[in-house]
Amino acid sequence: MKKYNFYAGPAILPDPVIKEAAEAVNEFAGTGLSILELSHRSKEIVAMMDEAEQHVYDLLDIDKDSYSILFLTGGASSQFFMTAINVLDKDAKAAYIDTGSWSTKAIKEAKHFGEVEVVASSKNRNYCYIPKSYTIPEDVTYVHYTSNNTIFGTEFHQLPETSIPLVSDMSSNIFSRPMDVSRHAILYAGAQKNLGPAGVTMVIVRNDILGKVNRAIPTMLNYQTHITKKSSFNTPPVFPIYVSMLTMRWLKANGGVSAMEKKNIEKANILYNEIDRNPLFYGTADNEDRSRMNVCFLARDEAHEAPFLEMCLEAGCMGVKGHRSVGGFRASIYNAMSMEGVQILVDVMKELERIHG
Amino acid sequence: MKKYNFYAGPAILPDPVIKEAAEAVNEFAGTGLSILELSHRSKEIVAMMDEAEQHVYDLLDIDKDSYSILFLTGGASSQFFMTAINVLDKDAKAAYIDTGSWSTKAIKEAKHFGEVEVVASSKNRNYCYIPKSYTIPEDVTYVHYTSNNTIFGTEFHQLPETSIPLVSDMSSNIFSRPMDVSRHAILYAGAQKNLGPAGVTMVIVRNDILGKVNRAIPTMLNYQTHITKKSSFNTPPVFPIYVSMLTMRWLKANGGVSAMEKKNIEKANILYNEIDRNPLFYGTADNEDRSRMNVCFLARDEAHEAPFLEMCLEAGCMGVKGHRSVGGFRASIYNAMSMEGVQILVDVMKELERIHG
Numbered sequence: 001m002k003k004y005n006f007y008a009g010p011a012i013l014p015d016p017v018i019k020e021a022a023e024a025v026n027e028f029a030g031t032g033l034s035i036l037e038l039s040h041r042s043k044e045i046v047a048m049m050d051e052a053e054q055h056v057y058d059l060l061d062i063d064k065d066s067y068s069i070l071f072l073t074g075g076a077s078s079q080f081f082m083t084a085i086n087v088l089d090k091d092a093k094a095a096y097i098d099t100g101s102w103s104t105k106a107i108k109e110a111k112h113f114g115e116v117e118v119v120a121s122s123k124n125r126n127y128c129y130i131p132k133s134y135t136i137p138e139d140v141t142y143v144h145y146t147s148n149n150t151i152f153g154t155e156f157h158q159l160p161e162t163s164i165p166l167v168s169d170m171s172s173n174i175f176s177r178p179m180d181v182s183r184h185a186i187l188y189a190g191a192q193k194n195l196g197p198a199g200v201t202m203v204i205v206r207n208d209i210l211g212k213v214n215r216a217i218p219t220m221l222n223y224q225t226h227i228t229k230k231s232s233f234n235t236p237p238v239f240p241i242y243v244s245m246l247t248m249r250w251l252k253a254n255g256g257v258s259a260m261e262k263k264n265i266e267k268a269n270i271l272y273n274e275i276d277r278n279p280l281f282y283g284t285a286d287n288e289d290r291s292r293m294n295v296c297f298l299a300r301d302e303a304h305e306a307p308f309l310e311m312c313l314e315a316g317c318m319g320v321k322g323h324r325s326v327g328g329f330r331a332s333i334y335n336a337m338s339m340e341g342v343q344i345l346v347d348v349m350k351e352l353e354r355i356h357g
Numbered sequence: 358m359k360k361y362n363f364y365a366g367p368a369i370l371p372d373p374v375i376k377e378a379a380e381a382v383n384e385f386a387g388t389g390l391s392i393l394e395l396s397h398r399s400k401e402i403v404a405m406m407d408e409a410e411q412h413v414y415d416l417l418d419i420d421k422d423s424y425s426i427l428f429l430t431g432g433a434s435s436q437f438f439m440t441a442i443n444v445l446d447k448d449a450k451a452a453y454i455d456t457g458s459w460s461t462k463a464i465k466e467a468k469h470f471g472e473v474e475v476v477a478s479s480k481n482r483n484y485c486y487i488p489k490s491y492t493i494p495e496d497v498t499y500v501h502y503t504s505n506n507t508i509f510g511t512e513f514h515q516l517p518e519t520s521i522p523l524v525s526d527m528s529s530n531i532f533s534r535p536m537d538v539s540r541h542a543i544l545y546a547g548a549q550k551n552l553g554p555a556g557v558t559m560v561i562v563r564n565d566i567l568g569k570v571n572r573a574i575p576t577m578l579n580y581q582t583h584i585t586k587k588s589s590f591n592t593p594p595v596f597p598i599y600v601s602m603l604t605m606r607w608l609k610a611n612g613g614v615s616a617m618e619k620k621n622i623e624k625a626n627i628l629y630n631e632i633d634r635n636p637l638f639y640g641t642a643d644n645e646d647r648s649r650m651n652v653c654f655l656a657r658d659e660a661h662e663a664p665f666l667e668m669c670l671e672a673g674c675m676g677v678k679g680h681r682s683v684g685g686f687r688a689s690i691y692n693a694m695s696m697e698g699v700q701i702l703v704d705v706m707k708e709l710e711r712i713h714g
Contacts, residue, residue: 001389002389003388003389003390005390005394007394007395007396007399008396009396009592010393010394010395010396010397010592010595011394011396012394013391013393013394018382018383018391018393018394019383021382021391021393022379022380022382022383022391023379025375025378025379025382026375026376026379031360031675032358032359032360032673032675033360033362033675034370034375034378034379036367036370036375036378036553036554036600037362037364037367037368037369037370037375037554038364038367039364039365039366039367039368039676040367040555042364073430073431073432073556073594074430074431074435074577074591075430075577075591075592076591077576077577077590077591078431078577078591080575080576080577081575081576081577081578105576108576109575109576109577112573112575190591190592192592196393197393197394197595197596198397198592198593198594198595198596199430199556199557199594199595199596199597200556216469218437218438218466218469219434219437219438219462219465219466220431220432220434220435220437220438220466221438233434234431234432234433234434234435234547235366235367235432235547235549235555236555237430237555237556237594237597238367238554238555238556239554239555239556239596239597240556240594240596240597243393316389318388318389318390319396
């Protein structure tokens with residue numbers, strides 16, 4: 001039976017990407033060897049990494065002279081402190097917008113290296129919205145925000161209003177829509193949602209923000225190390241980068257991020273419309289801040305929870321159970337999720353209504 | 358044509374491991390999904406990671422109550438500072454044995470966090486031997502050594518003589534022989550030589566050495582975080598861990614580390630015997646310290662270098678070119694390298710002698 005992958009992350013990847021990745025594990029680029037056992041200094045792997053980098057520049061329309069693209073490890077969780085250790089001086093201050101668990105962790109880690117001011121938070125209503133009116137002090141080094149909140153199903157549909165450089169955790173909506181990179185000092189994203197498998201973290205850094213903090217940084221934590229060595233100071237996570245490169249190739253072949261945005265709006269509308277229509281369900285996020293990637297909803301009657309999840313599994317819909325912080329259900333509908341998959345889930349919702357409504 | 362992979366790392370993996378890894382990319386454990394798109398919280402991935410951990414305990418005969426097994430990222434290069442940040446206090450001292458490029462980097466990074474005393478070095482003869490007589494001060498927290506030196510082709514065949522806890526970078530000879538883990542506080546190894554593909558770093562930590570330094574450690578850099586959360590505080594590099602788990606299964610099925618040691622001694626002997634016999638070549642490392650993993654040798658006549666490398670490629674032997682720090686040739690013959698592969702390389706050496714001798 002065909003399975004529809006609604007996991008929040010690691011998450012769905014395009015079928016052709018999975019097929020080509022499996023082939024490369026058997027043999028890569030006519031070398032007679034698996035991609036898993038090829039040196040990162042071999043010309044085949046160097047070319048592959050160059051291609052991955054170029055795809056990022058192209059897909060997000062990034063100025064190549066001003067920004068560097070890094071493929072690191074450690075997840076967004078490591079970027080929480082790496083952003084700060086690299087650009088936030090000990091006596092300097094950064095502004096953070098708190099929109100949920102991941103923002104909260106980012107705030108905690110940045111405090112190791114400088115002062116943090118939380119300028120806005122949606123904690124008062126369990127992070128079900130994106131804060132709108134707040135004041136950002138003039139003297140902060142950067143403003144950090146989490147562009148999409150996987151757990152609470154909210155998303156920034158406008159950038160924070162400020163002329164101060166932005167730093168963003170874009171793990172769960174990178175490449176799902178056009179992004180104005182030029183407003184950012186740093187963008188980072190764990191791959192395992194819209195980009196690739198677990199094991200690689202993409203970081204986009206504006207070169208001129210580096211080298212300004214007054215501290216010694218361990219070599220591996222210093223962005224400059226990885227810029228200078230093109231992400232190969234040490235052995236990079238070759239296979240996760242390769243699968244990400246294939247996903248970006250697929251993105252380009254399918255119209256790039258503008259086409260993805262159009263399709264993602266359509267998919268999200270289908271699902272949210274059913275949530276709003278179906279008397280058995282309701283959405284958890286404020287309408288205007290609803291995420292196009294992670295659709296969180298609850299059953300009005302808790303007794304319907306278990307049967308609905310059971311029916312989802314029977315229909316091949318996997319990973320629909322909600323995060324414990326919100327409960328209920330979460331359907332993650334990243335770029336690779338088809339309209340068909342969303343429709344199947346909607347059909348299950350209608351079927352629940354027919355039986356229990 | 359069959360290829361023989363002599364790359365230093367990423368390096369050769371067992372054929373059945375590659376085959377099974379490719380299958381899991383297509384579909385894993387009957388889930389109907391690729392291993393690349395399965396949640397790390399799914400029962401299938403949790404079971405896989407538990408199995409990986411158990412294999413490490415079994416293969417190295419490790420006391421489960423005293424040591425934790427971690428699957429992290431960032432390579433041995435990140436462990437250079439993570440070992441120090443976790444266990445070396447600001448006013449404390451650690452002893453380091455300098456046996457080459459990787460030791461030198463470990464020394465540099467540890468200095469960010471405490472005092473480092475280099476108690477022995479083989480730099481005076483371009484790291485072609487393992488230092489033997491040196492004094493280790495009584496007051497150091499640990500003694501760090503690089504158990505095998507990939508670049509210079511040397512290996513510790515005895516542990517440093519001391520009662521002080523050892524810390525070891527075992528990236529290039531882990532699982533190639535039995536190891537007395539109980540003498541160590543920390544062992545770490547980038548996977549991409551004897552363990553798996555690039556993208557995961559194994560760390561074995563003795564639990565009681567933690568929690569003794571007087572500094573705040575960012576969450577992701579703190580070993581305790583990963584011990585408590587069983588390497589899943591954040592999304593772990595699922596696929597690299599899976600391939601490592603398969604390699605460890607293969608190791609067990611093939612007699613474990615004692616059987617590997619026997620085979621590795623045999624392979625190394627065949628190759629070193631030919632280097633010593635063949636008038637066109639000579640080895641670079643002192644005989645008693647020769648590595649069983651990375652066999653470094655030079656042509657007596659530089660004019661033979663290019664033709665030999667050409668003949669290697671024609672015979673399917675890949676990655677034989679030496680590291681620039683030593684020059685000449687390096688044949689990495691990790692666990693997965695067959696006797697047949699070594700024999701083919703020896704045949705090429707004999708053929709060079711026949712033509713140019």
